[in-house]
Amino acid sequence: MHSDSRSADPFGRDARLRLYKTAAALFALLGLTVAVYVLPVPAAWATPAGLLIAAAKAALVVAVFMELAGSSRLVRLAAATGALWLLILFALTLGDYLSRGALPAL
């Protein structure tokens, strides 16, 4: 089940349709980003909402365009490592800043 895009004709109609649908979803999410920004939402929510939608777009790109969904466990582990280290980088640094009161509290 993991290698649909590789076992069938990789450039067949189904494979291309899957990519087109993903791109359509990405553009819909881009439209949503702009809509949320121009609508009268509280200013504090503008960037968090944008980042949340960006994360959804990123998940689509990673899973479908970068084929992570159909990749081996080793490849998925390597990809997860990048995200994990980024999380550690943010957690330790912000933990330090916030616990020392060096930044305004969240």
Place this chain on the structure above:
Amino acid sequence: MPELATTLPGRPAPPFDSVGQQASARRLGMWVFLASETLLFGAFFLAYTVYRRLYPEAWAAGAQHDSLAIGTALTGVLLLSSLTAALAVAASKARAWRAVTGLIAATVGLGVFFIGLKFYEYWLHWQDGFVPALHFTHADPHLDLFFVFYFLMTLLHALHMSIGIGLWTLLGVQAHRRRLRDEAAVETTGLYWHFVDLVWLFLYPLLYLVK
């Protein structure tokens, strides 16, 4: 399909036993590289987060000087180029070289358009005196800092785009001549390109969508 050329010798390079094994090693290697790239950009995102927390007003003021229309257009162009890149990778797996050539050309075209539009925006910032160190004509030092982040992050991203455009151009020429030495190179270049797209997906809300 008659246009499918079998130009590949189908032999793996040492030390690999098969072309499949070589492709899988390439894929893993690229993902490990992208994990390190995540941390390179991550350091910028982290520093951005700290300073934005310190100077939220300057950040909001700075982002108001970025054009929402240009930022959105840049994002759209990159998303479209990710689609053409993904199609090029799919076509390379089917060895449809004519399609590969066309799709790579489209990807390169969209990439060049992105860089052009980005530099047009830089030029607008130059005119308004928002270029730190070189041409900054405003009093607020924190606004200066916002634009330091703006330029460092977008220039680092543009540098990655330029490398990607160079790699695609090389592969496009090889595919056009039906002399692609390794079809897996299209896939790994695709991975790199999508990653650069991912970075922009987060730069867009952080630099353009701040109130």
